[in-house]
Amino acid sequence: MEDRILIVDDEEAICRLFAERLAQEGYICVTARNGREALRWFLKDPFSLMIADIRMPEMDGVELLKRVKATDPKMMVIVITAHPDIDLAVEAMRLGAYDFIIKPVDLDLLSLSVTRALEKKRLEEEISAYRLHLERLVEERTAKLQEAYRILKKAHLDSVKVLAEAIDAKDPYTRGHSDRVTRMSLKIAFQLGFTEDRLESLEYGALLHDIGKIGIRDEVLQKPTTLDSDEYQYIQEHPLIGVRILEGLDFFKDKIPVIRHHHEHFDGSGYPDGLAGEAIPLEARIVAVPDAFDAMTSSRPHRGMMPLQDVLTELERWKGIQFDPNVVEIFLHEKIYKL
Structure with missing residues (x-):
């Protein structure tokens, strides 16, 4: 199944720019202009990942993140922020955002972050499936579990490094x-x-x-x-x-x-x-x-x-x-x- 990405920004040009770039990589993109519109899309259709600006009218990115995580704690969210919003970005990471990217956005960096987020999502889903069949698959799957655990620990460490960079910033x-x-x-x-x-x-x-x-x-x-x-x-x-x-x-x-x-x-x-x-x-x-x-x-x-x-x-x-x-x-x- 193709990954669907919900892009949320009150600037139409930014939504279009992100959608065009990610569509070139095979993702199906839906755009929303504010948090309320994004929440309606999210509750209506399944998405693999959300990219959301922090500063938006009607409902900002932090409030949107809270509501999304309350509905689906495993939802991957990447927040977009400007330098003055660094404390809000740190708060977003504490609330469960996978990553934050500072404006002006480097499209290659955005693409890499999306790839890593979806890889992490797939790994977590695979580990969840392993747990359901653990007794039957222990010997066969031990090596894969260890590798998945190592990758998840690295992802956790990467998140802490992002937080440390935010402190230094x-x-x-x-x-x-x-x-x-x-x-x-x-x-x-x-x-x-x-x-x-x-x-x-x-x-x-x-x-x-x-x-x-x-x-x-x-x-x-x-x-x-x-x-x-x-x-x-x-x-x-x-x-x-x-x-x-x-x-x-x-x-x-x-x-x-x-x-x-x-x-x-x-x-x-x-x-x-x-x-x-x-x-x-x-x-x-x-x-x-x-x-x-x-x-x-x-x-x-x-x-x-x-x-x-x-x-x-x-x-x-x-x-x-x-x-x-x-x-x-x-x-x-x-x-x-x-x-």
């Missing part, structure tokens, strides 16, 4: 920060002998260590001068904001210590809880070093990028005070910073 001076911190953290953890499961948990935690910055006002995050004491105290709230965002989600419970404690200091002078030494979770002690390194080697509005040697000297100087000495030793000796 709030501050253009830290674009890519979460990814760099994650890669360096995993290298340190590998040197410390972390198991595969523990490495995977650290990867999610490191990617989302700054998720609380979603709740920090842009004018503070992007302030072109040095923060005053009140602003600095305000920005220190982001670890606890991150905890509040994720604490209701079972999957992220074992990642929360990284998010809460990555600004604790080894001597107990950090925040939010003033933990010291090994009372700070090891994963948080690991993330703290790449986090500080990347901050110092990134250009900021109120200062330029610090020279590498100066940054390495700072890490050495604050070893045992701000940072776990063992983590710093691995970071410097193994040249972890050379990604």
Whole structure:
């Protein structure tokens, strides 16, 4: 059966452009100009996927997403957004959107996202079918289930990476920060002998260590001068904001210590809880070093990028005070910073 796609945007030209491109790839496309019209189509006919703008009259994309997911939780939805709507896009991801794409839309990127979403949908349907016949098919299908599980885990990780990119996008001076911190953290953890499961948990935690910055006002995050004491105290709230965002989600419970404690200091002078030494979770002690390194080697509005040697000297100087000495030793000796 051919895949049917519902395209929702209040700009007719955009609907037509998307429909023409996707029709060339064999999809059947239906267009709607607002959320209410789209909901009528959705309730009337079956669709494999929906592409919806966030900002629309009568019913916006977030409300449409809520209603669609309430009717069909497995429905694949890709949201389209402009830069000012980044927080709404993050909310859409939390509500179950598969992906979001920023305007102006790259049609090749849209096509790739549609392909991946439909592949994921088919995989989930296949896994559901496997479960119905599991007793009869255990031996025959084990390898396929494992591969499907691996792909679904990768899709989950990809969704978290999209969320991490959305966090970094709030501050253009830290674009890519979460990814760099994650890669360096995993290298340190590998040197410390972390198991595969523990490495995977650290990867999610490191990617989302700054998720609380979603709740920090842009004018503070992007302030072109040095923060005053009140602003600095305000920005220190982001670890606890991150905890509040994720604490209701079972999957992220074992990642929360990284998010809460990555600004604790080894001597107990950090925040939010003033933990010291090994009372700070090891994963948080690991993330703290790449986090500080990347901050110092990134250009900021109120200062330029610090020279590498100066940054390495700072890490050495604050070893045992701000940072776990063992983590710093691995970071410097193994040249972890050379990604």
